[in-house]
Amino acid sequence: MEPLQCGTSPIVGFRFSLHPMTGDFIKVIKGALNETDTSNVWMHTDDVSTVIRGKQNHVFNVAKALTLHAAKTGEHVALSGTFSIGCPGDSAGDVYLDKDDVLLNTDDTKQYVSSQFALYPMNDPDYMAVIYREVDRAKAQGVFNESMHYASGIHGDIHDVFAFYEEAFTNARSEEHRHLVMTVSMSINSPSHGGKKDA
Secondary structure (H helix, E strand, O other): OOOOOOOOOOOEEEEEEEEEOOOHHHHHHHHHHHHOOOOEEEEOOOOOOOEEEEEEEHHHHHHHHHHHHOOOOOOOEEEEEEEEEOOOOOOOOOHHHHHOOOOOOOOOOOOOOOOEEEEEOOOOHHHHHHHHHHHHHHHHHOOOOEOOOEEEEEEEHHHHHHHHHHHHHHHHHOOOOOOOOEEEEEEEEHHOOOOOOOO
């Protein structure tokens, strides 16, 4: 059997860990999972993290909804995860690519998010130009926070932040360089946010 080449499958994956800063963390995590409609994605949770796979719009929709539902508890929540597309051999859950484009999670509650992201356009020798372009896009959209080592700071309302991340994820790959990885870390309801509850 021939090995899959990068970009053969358009399936998007997101592996993440959610960390509520409370002794009742299980309730926060399970509550977020129960309140989010995940029927448009393939999902598996183990003792370390959760992975969701499917069409890009549904993966980002579920990721945002899970984060928002956890944040609505008012607890300080941290999330760390990795989005990926074009990974050789990544085909489990391909059946979910047949889903229509109707988004199932539409909660528009405002929520301030402070986050950081890093782009890894795999095999692209001009990767720094790709990264700088997406940082400039963040600045133009008003969600850029600050430059830092190994990442760029993004903040604002959760809907604006996730919209930027999905747009960057789309624009950072090309027909020639289809394998892309994007890491994201978020902090919500942190005492260090100075009482910001929305953007």
